[in-house]
Amino acid sequence: MTGQSSTPSNAVLISWVSVNHRAAPLIPALKDINGKLGGRVQILYLCYRDVPGDEGQRERDSLKETVETLKRELKPHCPEIIKCPWKTSAAPTDHDEIRKFAENVLQDIRKEHPADMLVIHMSPGTPAMHAVWLTLGSTGFVPGPLKLIQTSDQRALGSGKPLVQVVDFRLDTVLRRYFQARPYVTQDADDGQVWNPSAVKSQALKEALETLRKWAPLRTPVLLLGERGTGKTTLANYLRAMSPFQKQQNEEWPSVVCGQFRTNPQLARSELFGHAKGAFTGANKKRIGLLEQADGDTIFFDEIADIDRDTQRLLIGAIEGRGFRPLGDAKLVRPNFRIVCATNRTVSELRKDCLDPDFYDRLAIFVLTVPPLRDCTEDIPLVWSKVLTQSTNTAALQPLGWERFSNHPHLLRQLMQHPLPGNFRDLQRVAFHLLAELNAGTTDDAAVERALHTLSDEIDAPLDEFTPRFPVKFDLLLGTFRRRWFSAAIEKAKGNVTEAARLLGIPRETLKHHISKE
Incomplete structure (x- = not known):
């Protein structure tokens, strides 16, 4: 599957071929007189059943006639047309087989067009094909901008329906909630949505997600451990999306970047617990703390090890449901929330140097090591x-x-x-x-x-961080280090293999052998 977009304002149309109506449902959508698609359609992906025999020939004839009509009617603005054959023996009414094909098509197209508006045309095809498009398009399966449309036949036009209609149909699913919400303080590299849970392939990440699914229904703390930049914020967002501890329609949910409190513990208490007006110099108005804002929701603490121990002890009462008093306020506040914490520190560092023992015990009910x-x-x-x-x-x-x-x-x-x-x-x-x-x-x-070349090969994790990662692909790790040294030597030697081998201190034939295997 090929074809590339050029600007974020482009639209990509995806449709089944209509065996009965050929190009008729597609032409009004491609002309898009009222601009409902969000941009000019640059590429049209046409899906069709590629089956043997007379039935398959009918599909191929419909495809050929559709393409010819589109090129004739839309000249000179006909989009690039890419054919997507569904090689199958399944019936056009087999929902499950249609779903498998449609999922692969949509994932491939989104990969090709990461920023473009994907427009799924639901009118062509069988009722089963319509149902699959509607399900995948309304449940959050496809990340990024997406629209569902349908075109009206003569009967619908006679009843006053517009020629092209945008289908506003949204199901409340975990994926939709995951893609619609994120912690309101995130780091650039991890915006809370770096993984697409429905497209995960690696066993390590599948196991991590499955573990979170088991823990999601319980209002108990979760501690996420892992190297820097492993997507801990994203896993916290996914855990929340699967749990009952979330406020509906809340696109940004409470989170705390604990590093801001390292040199100012007083700020931590004000931000987390809130304060009354006049509680301290500069407290000109009442502030509702993040813990109170998180009532009925989840709150995420990024790099929890940066919280000072006095604040940790204050947090224990809030975590246990005993409540707390905002600074300068006699009123006891008892918010009901779920706390999720993340850190790149090891368990031994947390126990020994960073966290109060009682606080650690409260946080470490469920502990997940996020795979690198x-x-x-x-x-x-x-x-x-x-x-x-x-x-x-x-x-x-x-x-x-x-x-x-x-x-x-x-x-x-x-x-x-x-x-x-x-x-x-x-x-x-x-x-x-x-x-x-x-x-x-x-x-x-x-x-x-x-x-x-900006990548570093250095892995500076302490030894006890390596233990949870076993088993590993050791040959792959060694091969990576070897390739980087070989590349550096060849660059230093300006492409001279003999000189590169001398710089590496290995025989020339050994270097040539490894180069030939790359």
């Missing part, structure tokens, strides 16, 4: 596309053709082979450097290499 990206290599292509798109928004820069690097084979291969000690932050760094190089007019190959 090097243990989730199958998921890197999808998250790279997400990070690259996010980085164009953060940097306010979209060099022409940047989307094609979402699926760049060499770039993805190198990212999947690298240990990525900074995890998502490493991906973000590569994305920013790539955008800078492309904007400066650097050639594609050079831009990719310079962006990859």
Whole structure:
């Protein structure tokens, strides 16, 4: 499947071929006289059943006639048409088989067009095909901008229906809640939605998500451990989306970046517990604390180890439901919330140096070690596309053709082979450097290499952090280190293999052998 978008205002139309009506339902949508699609349609993906025999021939004849009519009627503004064959023996009424095909199509198209508006045309096809489009389009299965449309036949037009209708149908699902909400204080590399839970492939991440599903119904604390940049904020957001501890229609939910309190414990108490007017110098009005704001919801503490011990002891009463008194206020407040905490510290560091023992015991009811990206290599292509798109928004820069690097084979291969000690932050760094190089007019190959060169091979985790990661792909880790040294030596030797081998202190034939295997 190919085809690229060029600007975020583009629309991509996705539809089944209509065996009975051919191009008729598509033409009004593609002309989009009233601008309901959110942008000019640049690409049309036409899905059709590719089955043997007369039935398949009828489908192919319909496809051929549809394409010919569109090119004739829409000339010179006919979009690029990409055919998506469903090679199957299943009936066009088999909901489950249609769903599997449609899920793959939508995931592939979103990967190709990470920032564009995807428009699903529901009119062509069988009722089962309509139902599948409606389900996938209304439940949050596809991240990013998406619309469902249908076109009216003559009977509908006669009753006053518009020619093109946007279908506003939304089901309340975990995925929809996950994609609609995020903690209101997030870091750039982890905006609370770096993973698409429905598209996860790696066993390590699948197990982490399944563990969170088991814990979601309980109003008990959850402690997320992991290296820096592993997506802990995203997992906290997913845990909340699955739980009953969330305020409906609350797009931003309470979160605390604990690092801001390191040098000012008084600020921590004011922010968390609130204060009365006049409670201290500068308290000109009453402040409702984050814990009280989180009543009926979840509250997320990022880097909980940065909270001072006195504040930790105050938090114990709030966690246990005994309540607290805002600064300068005699009234006892008892909010009902679920606390989720994250840190890149180890358990031994938390117990020994960072957390009050009683506070740790309250937090560590459920403890999950978030897997690093090097243990989730199958998921890197999808998250790279997400990070690259996010980085164009953060940097306010979209060099022409940047989307094609979402699926760049060499770039993805190198990212999947690298240990990525900074995890998502490493991906973000590569994305920013790539955008800078492309904007400066650097050639594609050079831009990719310079962006990859910003990665570090250093993994500075303490030894006791390695234990939870076993089993690992040790050959892959060693191979990554070896490749980086070989690349550096060859660059230093300006491509001279003999000189590179001398710099590495290995025989020339050994270096040539490893290069030939890459």
